[in-house]
Amino acid sequence: MATKSTSVYGWLAHLGLTIGLVSALSGCLRPPTPTRPPIEANVTAVSEHLTLGNPSGAAQTDPNNYLITKPQFALCFNKSRGIANWVSWHLSLDWRGTAARTKSFRPDPDLPAGFSTITTADYNRTGFDRGHLCPSDDRDNSPTDNAATFVLSNVVPQAPLNNRETWKYLEEYARKLVDDGNEVYLTAGPTGVGGDGEAGSATSIAGGRVMVPAALWKVLLILPNGMDDLNRIGPNTRVIAVYMPNTQANPNLPWQRYQLTINELEQKTGLRFFTNLSPDLQRALKSQGIGSN
Template sequence: MLKHTYRYFLLIFLFLSGCQDSEVAPQQALTLEEEQSLLGNPSGATADESNYNNYLMTKPQFALSYSRDRGTPNWVSWHVSRDWLGSAPRQNNFRADPELPQGWYRVTTSSYTGSGFDRGHSTPSADRTKSEEDNSATFLMTNIIPQAPNNNQETWANLEDYTRDLVQDGMEVYVVMGSYGVGGTGDNGTARTIDNGKVTVPNRIWKVLVVLEEGENDLQRINTGTRVIAVDTPNSNTVRPDWGTYRTTVDAIEQATGYDLLSALPVQVQQALESQMDTGPTR
């Protein structure tokens, strides 16, 4: 009898011990700034003024690497979830970013006047509608690039709408967007710069989306089966409206830019995700 009782309590002890070992430690709460750069810092940007062409800026709404000489962001990263979407109206208050270091040239909305290029958002206005303050942040010129109107208003708009559709369907999306090269084609033809040479017109515009079901511990939930969408488009008015035709791999974007995307993920997961081209739905 004692032998059987001992075995019974031993089994209970082992069961409870196993339950404790299998528990996943909860992820510490992230600041809003940490949330926007959860997937890593693609260019190793720093908040050092001497690093003027790879200057790190972190805001509650998005994070970015800024190039003083180009007058545009190198890349911008942000998180899209239901919590960021609300009813705040579009503020439309394009303006210079006061957080740039003193003495740096500050691009203004008038820098784009008559250029033939749109003031193209990196983090879209419609991705930040929780509050007027959040929406207003997307109109800082450090979030803006010279974008061919058809690229901005058709191809890119369709991809942005699709991203928010995913969120409304119960997903959350981590996004990194950037541009590279020199020379795009807008309403006035091809140009290498605007604003008397102070703002570079990029040749290519890219975006990477990491799509997850809503949940917690987002970084830990990304695995080799996670959907990753990589897109690389020409900055031209002749671009096709279907963004799906411009899908590529993260590896290809890294090769073109020299960046290390998704660097916060384990190497094995990075390698698997970055080599695959998405074939999922586009609407």
């Protein structure tokens, strides 16, 4: 005859088995626990150089509006023109240093197969400089970063006196802003067709594979050093826009003579700047006068 204690143990064992069966069944009936969706391949983080926006909505689908993001800058290449539509970069003390100028121009290895390969020899005896968009001296914190500016996708045929004087003075001004305690977001590019170099006028070089721009332009947005840059931009944040003809004329003019509003520059280029800012903030910055700059 079973004792009271063995009966209790048997009852508990039976109860445990029953609970286990109920749990198993409820587990089968319960909806599966949601899981994190898989991360898509080829998704990249937003580049710091595109903090203010992508001026042409460039992507890797249109060969004439082709986006390349490098550690040192972001670039939109135009296959049919053989030059960039624009280059954007962030300039701060983190990018400044004492690395020597590389002076080694080369084709851009990040351009897709099938894009025309431009070589440094294509510029020889053309009367035009290999004009940087993102300057060498804006990336002298390391030899690697300096060398990155010498890819030919970051270069356009530029009138020598423009490249070596007025345009150079604007580049130096941006670096002085940084030395004085600021950081600067810049975008630069070419527009139009046909410039004047040392050998006269031309619409293209390299057998027609590289267009000679009619003008070069640049946009600067200046902030005191700090963090959370987008949220520090206000309607009175200082901006500069410049549009310079690509010619040998007037090389000694100060770069300030070529200033215009960003609204005016958008009309000339068809681009849209500061698209990551609110519409009200965009309107305030783009209509900002040029007298105080």
